Amino acid sequence: MRPSDFRMDEVIVRLERVEKRFDAIRAVDGVSFTVRRGEFVTLLGPSGCGKSTILRMIAGFEDPDAGHIEIDGIDVRDQPAHHRPVNMVFQSYALFPHLNVFDNVAFGLRRKKIASAEVEQRVKDYLHLVSLDNLDERYPSQLSGGQQQRVALARALVNRPKLLLLDEPLGALDLKLRRRMQVELKQLQRELQISFVYVTHDQDEALTLSDRIAVMNNGHILQVGRGREIYDRPQSLFVANFLGEANVLSGNVVSESGRFKAEIGGCLMPLGNVINPPVESGGVLFAIRPEHVRLSTEADVRKMRCLVEDKLFLGNGLVVYARNAARQLITVRNSDRALFDQLTPGQTVYVDWHSDDCSVLSE
């Protein structure tokens, strides 16, 4: 065994400029990304953004029109689906209705001509792993949605794939069960050290589970990074809005004594490191998360002067809507009850934020 077999930074899947068209529609348009050993990567995006198509191309159900896909260092262009060292958990589970739980899970092992004693042992082990002991004889139609989900998971994992592909696997479960399965899924993934590529349109699920998230729209990957990075520093309007809530304010980037500042509604606000400062000082969009906006009633020339428009009590959060001099709406979310209670509509307040919490959006 080569020493590199143990390296955690080893690339399991590499996509390079992959394209896929369906008639005139560019479902996947020049997508590149890598997944490392043991990594949990989520493709997050609205339906029709191309995320499932990417999964299907990795699995071998669709051929890319351009670009290439490598699995474990091997170009899989000519590898049919049944020869690829990956397994998939389908959104509909796709359990074989004519086979019982045991035979469903054993299906992959039997294709590999593994001795029946070992098949039996491994099926039992993996059914135990997903907490489904003693249901071997049941048929899929006799199981609850959550149980079917676990069978689908065991059926894929029992083959010890290099990579597990999951296509919205929890989409059909109710909220409570989904939360529980998220935790179990994450534990399972850590325990087995298998790379996961997970497709979802649920941002909470993506943030809960993933080591890295790739946000997709219209066949493009807009931003890849750890959940926190993407959440705190969205690079585009789409990412800012799709992942959580954001105040998106138009303004200009201005340079003041060597430092960049955000000019919003006539105020100069602090701005963190701008990686790609706009060359022309044309209009740009800034994104600030509602919970990152600081609010006070004390006058301060360095802050943005706003008028309170409305306030909402949400139980676990307090939301204040304020408008600045340029009549831009700013949503503030915090938990300072004392401050919240004394605010009345029409009152003057002052808002600002930490320089790092303001992102410049492209497009």
Add this chain to the structure above:
Amino acid sequence: MPTRRNPLRQLRELWPLIPACILLLLFYALPLLLLLPNSFATKNGWSGSIYVSVLGDSYYWIIIGRSFWIAGISTLLCLVLGYPVAYYLVRLVSSRFRRYAYMIVIAPLFTSAVIRAMAWVVILGRRGMLNEALLAADLVDSPLRILYSESAIVVGLVYIMIPFMVLTIAAVLENVDSTLEEAARDLGASPLVTFFKVTLPLTLPGVVAGAFLVFALSLSSYVTPALLGGGRLKVIATLIFEQFMRVFNWPLGTTIASVLLIIALLVIWAYNKALTHRFVAGRRGAAATL
């Protein structure tokens, strides 16, 4: 646990069957019952002697055997030829052309069976297109005797029956989620293994229904064997026709018809039982909870 239902209510729920039942009673069961005494009417009063003579005569057994053999082979060929067509219609043809593909499959049904059988006479005859072609290509020295043989009847029956097989299988395949086939591929099954382990077992109800339909239609078909089998190569249907319409021996005709009906029912019963054991047993548990 299913709750016990009111028997009166259960009876009331049978009302959709009433029109069909009336029709079948009047035009199938009643004529059959009226005809049945014929087979027991002999010169010496009522007796089962005609049955004894039919069942004891190898002449009839040969014809019965031939009829079942022809129907069975035709059914098998329809299945082997029809399944791929059904698969193509449901899984492969682009949705734009699917409608036309279905129309092509159904179109022959709009032509009279006589015309279609006659077409084969033209093709298979001694001086027919096939023999002319074979002679011209120097593949044979003298014309082959294809017409008026069992093969000719089988060819004609397969040609006529195949749409029934295709449509029945396609209807079932349509309801098999193609994701299941993808799942099988994903788990390491080649396309062939996927077919035999997933697609075929899941479409078995369609295969069984199609086979029943084609077998029954082939066994009872008259026109095709009459035209392609000639006068000498008899099957049960042509034999019964002959007894009723040419020889006017109604008692014998009725007897043969009854024997055919009983054997056909036995075959269908056995077939059904064998299939239930081999394939459907495993799904009974699943069906129980539906």
